Amino acid sequence: MPYSKTSKFERELFSEFMRRLTNVVPSVEVLERELMRFSSSIELSRSELNQVLYSLERVYYILLLMRELQEYFKDKIQFGGGVVLNYIFMLRIDVPRFTFDLDSSWNLRVNSKRSVLGEIVSFNKYLAEKYSLCLPISSDKCVELMIVEYDIEKDYFPQILSLRLPVITRWSGLEFYKYVKTNTSLELEYSTLRKLRECFKNVLGVRDAKIDYIRFEITLKPIYPCVKLDVELPFNLGYAKLNITELEYQLASKLVYKIGWDFREKLRDNLHDVLKAVLDMRLLNIASKYKFREYVEKLSSSIGFKIIDIRGNMKRNLVELLRVGEEFWTGFHYILVRAKYRDISSLVRSIRRNLEESLL
Amino acid sequence: MLVEVLGSKVRAAILLCLVKASKLGISVTPRSIARVFGVNFTETYKFMKNLLGQEFVEKTPRGFKLTEKGLKLVDFTLTLIPSPKSWSSSELDWVRKNIPDTLYYISRPHTQTWFGPAPLLLVVDKRLQDRIVFPENFVLIGDYVESSKYIVRGQITNILVLYASLRGREYKYSWDNYLTWGSLEQSYADLLSYMPFWEEFLPDILLNSKLFDLDKLFKKASKKGKKRLATGIAYYATLTGWKPILKTPLYSLVDERVIGRVISITPYLLDSSVLVSKNI
Numbered sequence: 310m311p312y313s314k315t316s317k318f319e320r321e322l323f324s325e326f327m328r329r330l331t332n333v334v335p336s337v338e339v340l341e342r343e344l345m346r347f348s349s350s351i352e353l354s355r356s357e358l359n360q361v362l363y364s365l366e367r368v369y370y371i372l373l374l375m376r377e378l379q380e381y382f383k384d385k386i387q388f389g390g391g392v393v394l395n396y397i398f399m400l401r402i403d404v405p406r407f408t409f410d411l412d413s414s415w416n417l418r419v420n421s422k423r424s425v426l427g428e429i430v431s432f433n434k435y436l437a438e439k440y441s442l443c444l445p446i447s448s449d450k451c452v453e454l455m456i457v458e459y460d461i462e463k464d465y466f467p468q469i470l471s472l473r474l475p476v477i478t479r480w481s482g483l484e485f486y487k488y489v490k491t492n493t494s495l496e497l498e499y500s501t502l503r504k505l506r507e508c509f510k511n512v513l514g515v516r517d518a519k520i521d522y523i524r525f526e527i528t529l530k531p532i533y534p535c536v537k538l539d540v541e542l543p544f545n546l547g548y549a550k551l552n553i554t555e556l557e558y559q560l561a562s563k564l565v566y567k568i569g570w571d572f573r574e575k576l577r578d579n580l581h582d583v584l585k586a587v588l589d590m591r592l593l594n595i596a597s598k599y600k601f602r603e604y605v606e607k608l609s610s611s612i613g614f615k616i617i618d619i620r621g622n623m624k625r626n627l628v629e630l631l632r633v634g635e636e637f638w639t640g641f642h643y644i645l646v647r648a649k650y651r652d653i654s655s656l657v658r659s660i661r662r663n664l665e666e667s668l669l
Numbered sequence: 670m671l672v673e674v675l676g677s678k679v680r681a682a683i684l685l686c687l688v689k690a691s692k693l694g695i696s697v698t699p700r701s702i703a704r705v706f707g708v709n710f711t712e713t714y715k716f717m718k719n720l721l722g723q724e725f726v727e728k729t730p731r732g733f734k735l736t737e738k739g740l741k742l743v744d745f746t747l748t749l750i751p752s753p754k755s756w757s758s759s760e761l762d763w764v765r766k767n768i769p770d771t772l773y774y775i776s777r778p779h780t781q782t783w784f785g786p787a788p789l790l791l792v793v794d795k796r797l798q799d800r801i802v803f804p805e806n807f808v809l810i811g812d813y814v815e816s817s818k819y820i821v822r823g824q825i826t827n828i829l830v831l832y833a834s835l836r837g838r839e840y841k842y843s844w845d846n847y848l849t850w851g852s853l854e855q856s857y858a859d860l861l862s863y864m865p866f867w868e869e870f871l872p873d874i875l876l877n878s879k880l881f882d883l884d885k886l887f888k889k890a891s892k893k894g895k896k897r898l899a900t901g902i903a904y905y906a907t908l909t910g911w912k913p914i915l916k917t918p919l920y921s922l923v924d925e926r927v928i929g930r931v932i933s934i935t936p937y938l939l940d941s942s943v944l945v946s947k948n949i
Binding site: 421422423424426427428429430431433434436437438446449450451452453456457458459460461464467468492493495529 | 900903904906907908909910912914915916919920921923925928929931932935943946947948949
């Protein structure tokens with residue numbers, strides 16, 4: 310049967326989408342290679358390996374987003390937090406804990422979030438031109454993905470702008486047709502659904518691809534010391550020159566505001582964050598102890614504390630963590646750390662010793 | 670009264686156009702009359718031929734115009750056009766009585782709720798350039814931008830005038846108020862393309878996007894208007910997670926130079942309590 314003009318257009322729309330999809334979504338080979346690297350020093354069961362593999366797809370997008378943000382905004386932005394600590398620093402010395410939120414800070418003074426949101430519109434233009442991932446929803450119309458959105462539901466603080474990036478994944482998020490329905494109120498026609506499933510099967514190896522959000526935050530009033538790092542990113546993402554909040558500063562703020570904070574009766578609610586911070590303290594082994602202590606002193610005095618107070622709070626918090634920390638420890642985010650260290654108590658104790666020494 | 674006295678909409682349409690066009694020394698065509706007035710083309714042509722037979726009109730290379738004999742109908746016909754109600758604009762009454770209805774249209778913010786009274790945009794066929802002497806309160810778009818005299822809008826300037834080709838534009842005569850109006854998309858496309866304070870019309874579009882054919886809006890807008898619209902949509906999509914469904918390649922049209930003006934309308938896009946609590 311000869312193709313009509315419309316069906317030719319439609320075929321081009323879908324084949325273009327498939328081509329773009331291949332460029333954006335990480336191949337299973339790339340993910341498996343990283344899986345081997347992440348888990349080379351530990352033993353994982355088949356099901357644990359799968360769980361790690363599924364998470365790595367999201368880690369890929371986080372690092373891709375970080376690379377693009379840096380490339381586009383240059384010195385206007387810098388990165389810190391769990392993603393940098395675990396996927397940039399920790400990979401050099403130990404297994405990372407999984408974390409899926411990218412933290413960054415804006416290096417220009419702005420009065421309100423709308424100025425940065427305006428900059429995000431320009432960034433979206435850059436992303437759309439580079440990746441141009443438009444999900445076809447009819448013979449001639451599509452919905453743009455890989456476009457950053459303001460995440461109003463997660464935006465709690467006046468000085469922190471919460472954003473999210475919808476991406477196509479194999480394993481996490483909402484099925485693509487549900488996503489389309491939720492976001493556009495449109496029900497995909499069966500023929501479109503069938504064609505999209507075919508595309509996804511060919512490129513991703515799954516029929517019902519999903520759409521998940523990669524979340525990130527930009528802090529608007531930064532005071533963080535910054536270093537430029539030349540980093541080879543995992544997942545074959547190449548080299549990137551990243552603006553990173555100094556490692557010692559990051560560790561010091563984790564100590565002062567998490568491990569050594571006086572949570573009082575809210576300690577139980579914050580123990581999970583304390584555990585994360587404790588695990589990140591494994592990086593003390595590659596940090597300058599002198600600088601770390603200096604930052605701890607500076608940050609403590611800025612809130613009217615002395616190092617002795619921080620130590621006292623730390624002792625109390627870690628005792629509680631050792632008492633009830635098991636329930637957090639079994640969480641999925643620690644799958645790699647758990648496989649390597651097995652016992653939370655000995656790990657926490659060894660990190661505590663290291664911290665005590667650094668604060669002497 | 671106009672239709673009642675003349676007996677049909679076809680006759681009223683033809684006489685109105687002939688009278689006003691002949692005052693400016695130009696011709697009109699049955700086809701454009703039928704299109705703008707929404708009347709039957711065959712009937713229009715038939716009546717025009719009757720007028721030709723009675724020597725009220727003569728054929729010209731570009732259509733028909735009144736003869737000496739026909740010009741006697743001018744005053745009579747003009748008296749049939751209803752006068753405005755006390756609260757309506759005297760400027761619009763001037764348009765109603767002086768500009769041929771197939772050679773202009775008015776672009777207005779159909780769904781405007783946010784910015785209060787603003788000047789209307791009168792788009793006039795470029796063939797009429799230098800033929801019309803507008804009264805006070807009609808200002809050419811270029812002059813408006815250049816002169817600070819017109820900055821306080823709504824007080825001095827009521828109508829901004831743009832001369833342009835009307836080819837491909839969408840407009841219809843209204844038998845309710847005897848004026849020609851741009852369609853919803855045509856009006857907003859013009860307001861975004863030509864008005865000096867174009868960003869003020871974006872909230873109407875963004876907050877009522879379901880009323881619009883956005884692709885048509887893009888098609889009707891000028892090159893500048895397309896960029897302004899795309900930047901407005903992209904900003905609103907970023908701000909709210911809205912997924913516009915378009916054929917038009919949105920992000921290739923986004924213009925970084927106008928983002929500053931687009932973000933100035935943020936207070937009209939979100940609830941004020943959200944703006945304050947989240948520091949947007």
